[in-house]
Amino acid sequence: MNTIHLYHLVVKGKIRYIGLTKNPIKRKSDHKRKHPKHEFILVQKFSSTDEASQEECRQITEHNTYIGGWNKDPGGNYGVSSGFTRTGIGGRKKGSTPWNKGLTKDDPRIKKYHDKATKTRLKNGSYKGMGKHLPKLYGDKNPMKQPNHRKRMSELAKTRYRVYNDDGSWSWGYRS
Numbered sequence: 001m002n003t004i005h006l007y008h009l010v011v012k013g014k015i016r017y018i019g020l021t022k023n024p025i026k027r028k029s030d031h032k033r034k035h036p037k038h039e040f041i042l043v044q045k046f047s048s049t050d051e052a053s054q055e056e057c058r059q060i061t062e063h064n065t066y067i068g069g070w071n072k073d074p075g076g077n078y079g080v081s082s083g084f085t086r087t088g089i090g091g092r093k094k095g096s097t098p099w100n101k102g103l104t105k106d107d108p109r110i111k112k113y114h115d116k117a118t119k120t121r122l123k124n125g126s127y128k129g130m131g132k133h134l135p136k137l138y139g140d141k142n143p144m145k146q147p148n149h150r151k152r153m154s155e156l157a158k159t160r161y162r163v164y165n166d167d168g169s170w171s172w173g174y175r176s
Helices: 024-034 049-063 108-124 149-159
Strands: 004-011 014-021 039-046 160-164 170-174
Touching: 004 024, 004 049, 014 024, 014 049, 024 039, 039 049, 149 160
Parallel strands: none
Antiparallel strands: 004 014, 004 039, 160 170
16 A cells, blocks of 8 residues: 655745645655745655545645645645546546647648637737747748848848847847
């Protein structure tokens, strides 16, 4: 039977997060990447998921880590009896092949999906202010394939310079 560990993440003497894990080493490294500098403390061990979930809920409430800390829910999600399940997280089942694996950009299924997504984004206004995400133009419509593109771009580059702001940021300035 696997042991379930109850742990705290502590910042400057204050408990900021309370959680449960079967693999404390891996969980500690996960938190290290996601949260500011903190201390990882193992508090209790349990053999029953129900007992562990009840204690987690009790401590989250006691230390107010749901509203005033890093917990995203009031706890109790660890046990099978809670109805919490992780199936479906991640978009596809483990071991299954993605629908677009091995297809090229020229495949009609990819083009159909791309065209549908592009129309939806244009309709919703998702492209405003996102020039690099605009649909790619092919052939003669692509401005980079126009005869004088390189010459125009080099002329533009000669006229611009960095303008530094008081707050340390910068933007492009253009000479006329």
